[in-house]
Amino acid sequence: MSKEMEELSPLGDSGHGDGSEEETEEDDEPKICQVCGDKSTGYHFNAMTCEGCKGFFRRAMKRPAQLCCPFQNACVITKSNRRQCQSCRLQKCLSIGMKRELIMSDEAVEKRRMQIRRKRMQEEPVMLSPQQEAVIQELVAAHRKTFDMTCTQFIQFRPLDRDQKSMSENSREPKSDKSYTNMYKPPPEEAIQRTFSFSSLSSPSSSPQSLESKERKWLKSAIFTSLPHFADLTTYMIKNIINFGKTLPMFRALIIEDQISLLKGATFEIILIHFNMFFNEVSGIWECGPLQYCLDDAMRAGFQRHLLDPMMNFHYTLRKLHLHEEEYVLMQAISLFSPDRPGVTHHSEIDRNQETLAVTLKTYIEAKRSEPDKHLLYPKIMACLTEMRTMNEEYTKQVLKIQDIQPDVSPLLLEIISKDG
CATH class of the missing domain: 3.30.50.10 (Erythroid Transcription Factor GATA-1, subunit A)
Structure with a gap:
């Protein structure tokens, strides 16, 4: 000056x-x-x-x-x-x-300036810019166009077999959705600690080596009755996510190699976000239109506890935030535009897109939320995004294990989790 x-x-x-x-x-x-x-x-x-x-x-x-x-x-x-x-x-x-x-010191003058800016920010309501409004509308439209929240397509998948005979002797699951729902309504803390059919594998006295050996034996002896249904479900979800990305101009503007890398990295995380929209934090059940899923359904598809326990924690944590649809779609877009995915080449462009989305999410919360602790929501959402990244690698490992034992995993999923281009 x-x-x-x-x-x-x-x-x-x-x-x-x-x-x-x-x-x-x-x-x-x-x-x-x-x-x-x-x-x-x-x-x-x-x-x-x-x-x-x-x-x-x-x-x-x-x-x-x-x-x-x-x-x-x-x-x-x-x-x-x-x-x-x-x-x-x-x-x-x-x-x-x-x-x-x-005369005030330079520090005192700067402090006074900050106080004036803060006062102005408090007096002037935070507003989304026209550009941010357009981004949100674009994301919501893409989400609604590519994913049916009624889940009516789910009944066309191969049946979700909950036949107890195909499980180990310790299974206590009822055969129908209705009886399961009536019987199983624990509080969240108890739901997270539910006992699975293979709970004996994770006893405190078990060493890592013996645990892995028992796990392999259990996997080989189990018949994954839910796997065909989950294979169809996963294929359906992946196609929706691909179409979601292709609907976004900022995604289509990327080179095809980066598009593939981003989809490979984010698919599991976006599926988690999608299913969180259906999660009932009281019953611990995913209420997907005509069908309901419990955690043991995932176990019957071959998934194991060291993925399912943190996944259940994640769903309770995220669902308790009671996100708006706009916040959910911004969250999945932030996950999609992650510049540090393996195989990404144009990092700076993707990083700019992710920053735009993150700032839009933060502004949306400030502009649309009225809760006194709304300033905590953005860091909580970002923490959930970080938590999903930690589960992503374990998910890939378990899918490959399941495929080795019962080759009924979705070919599209195998392509997604493959490390080659």
């Missing part, structure tokens, strides 16, 4: 009064600056001055160099010539009673 602009700036230390209103005499005539005769804006550093002389005095007192008059130390300071002799102007400031000790 130039000296001339700084002199015109109303922000600064006044030393007396706030300088926000013009001081006037009783006859409504404006007061004048006691230094140069210009129009005064109030008391600054203990004297009636204009903004220009206020700024000059503050700078002069912070300046280490001595000022010298080029004339006879008797210059008459006026509005028109006040910049010609800094020495006499400073002497005039001191002679009318301006005090150096009333």
Whole structure:
């Protein structure tokens, strides 16, 4: 900022009064600056001055160099010539009673600026920009176009077989959705700790080696009755996610290799987000239109506890945030545009897209939420995104294990989790 602009700036230390209103005499005539005769804006550093002389005095007192008059130390300071002799102007400031000790430090001035900005932000409601509104509308439209929230397609998949005979002897699952729902309604804390058919594998006394051996034996002896249904379900979900990405202009603008890398990296995470929309945090059941799923259905598809336990925790944590549809779709878009996925080449472009989406999510929360603790929602969502990343690798490992034992995994899923292009 130039000296001339700084002199015109109303922000600064006044030393007396706030300088926000013009001081006037009783006859409504404006007061004048006691230094140069210009129009005064109030008391600054203990004297009636204009903004220009206020700024000059503050700078002069912070300046280490001595000022010298080029004339006879008797210059008459006026509005028109006040910049010609800094020495006499400073002497005039001191002679009318301006005090150096009333000048605020740079730290205090910055603190005051921050307070003013904060006050303005509190007074002015946060609004989504037209560009952010357009991004949200685009994402919601893409989501609704590519994913049917009624889940009517699910009944066309191969049946979800819950035949107890195909499980180990410890299974206690009832055969029907209705009886399961009526019987199983524990609180979330108990639901997370549910006992699975293979719970004996994870006893505290089991060593990692014996646990892995028992797990392999269990996997080989089990018949994964839910796997055909889950294979169809996964194929359906992956196709929706691919179509979701292809619907977004910012995704289509990427090179095809990066599109593939992003889809491979984000598919599992977006499936989790989709299913969280159906999760009942009271019963621990996914209520997907005509069908209901419990955690043991995933176990009957071959998935194991060290994936299912953190996955269940994740669903309770995210569902308790009670996200809006807009927040869900922004969350899945942030997951999709992750520049650190394996195989990504144009990192900076994807990073810019992700930053735009993250800022849009944060602004949406500030603009649309009214809860007193709404400022905590954004970091909680970001923590859930991080948690999904930690489960992604374990999910891939378990899918490959299941495929080795019972080759009924979706070919499209195998392509998604493959490490080659």
